Amino acid sequence: MEKLSRKDREREAKRVMIIDAALQVMKVNGFEHSTMDEIAEVAEIGKGTLYLYFKSKTSLYLAISERGSRLLNEQLGKVLLLELPGITLIEKMGFTYLNFIRENPLYFTAFNYFEHILNEGQMTNSPIIEQCENHAKEAMTYIVRALQIGMQDGSIKNSYDPKELGIIIWGASKGVMHMAFLKNHANHMKILDDVEFDLQSLITGFIELLGSGMKND
Amino acid sequence: MEKLSRKDREREAKRVMIIDAALQVMKVNGFEHSTMDEIAEVAEIGKGTLYLYFKSKTSLYLAISERGSRLLNEQLGKVLLLELPGITLIEKMGFTYLNFIRENPLYFTAFNYFEHILNEGQMTNSPIIEQCENHAKEAMTYIVRALQIGMQDGSIKNSYDPKELGIIIWGASKGVMHMAFLKNHANHMKILDDVEFDLQSLITGFIELLGSGMKND
DNA sequence: TTCAGTTATTGACCAACAGTCAGATATATG
């Protein structure tokens, strides 16, 4: 049972308010072109105060990613509770992910930012990075659970290692979503210009393709 | 037939040399933490000169991406010349891509940077962006051609639209490669820590999975 | 209510770095 003092609750509320302000600024200026000065201004606090709540711009951005993955995980967790064959759970998770990034494109950008930071190898041993990693691990676990359920109920081939298959599904989904995201958000994307498709049909095709690779005959 | 004057050839050679210098600096400092001052120093030119050859840091980074995708396309193009079933061409392209980013991780980072720039919607109508997009489109065409060959020779189901399938394969491959890349380069990546795998086996699993979704029975 | 001690806030300031430009240097031409 968590018992937070009034101080702690106020502090937490302010943290949330700052993240709201940051998202608001980013909606206008884009993710990278938002400045700490403007975020502080919108949050109606001094810039120094901003740095009392987030020790760097990177930290603030990661906090956005953290919130996003927390929200997404809540939804993925609910899918796992449904009484459905494993293969259907996997499909539903795919669409849950799709709808989430469609409704929250900024969070998707934040997810990519998080991975970029991991890649660059900076900010290791930071608590916010750890939280983000835990969320990612949790999402991964939801997928693996669904796969295990599917292997149990016979809806998914059991010739793959569920964890390895989980990584593949996770990675491939992110890649395809990213593609779809580009189509919708980039002004011009020559690769995609030739192809008539909407997000939904692309993802449906993708899930079908993966599905027919995983499904038991 | 391109006939370049000595001037033009010298200019081109210097451009190449600057990109070499930039890659060298990035190998040490990482992609983002390299400064134009240091790149100029390593290239043994003044900073002002650097800006005569690349109009911004972004342009220079995109030039690296451009070179990378040009090199990759050369290899993909060669695969397409082999006398093999379409499904095998697709598999070979997958491994070509894998080996390329394994041997040239910096180019892979550059590719991601290019997509990031597209996402942010900056630098539209810049010639270097256009070149990068053309390369991406070319790579995409190689995949689609291989799919068409496979649909012709019967090794690939023809129930999918080859272009849509191409986008799916392209996106999914990038996503899975990215995952594998993280495992190798990020210091810690909790999602991946649990799973014992090497790049090769993950990609093999992925290609097998996609393959069994595409293959004719 | 007062006041010392503690905590929270602030914005002027600093350092780093992308990008500029007036002047210097090299090269071509007659």
Added chain:
DNA sequence: CATATATCTGACTGTTGGTCAATAACTGAA
């Protein structure tokens, strides 16, 4: 050799992430 043109340069500027000494707000005891 002299002039014109092309190329190069690094000191300078503007912006922005991050700091810190000064200030304000709060707290609890007398």
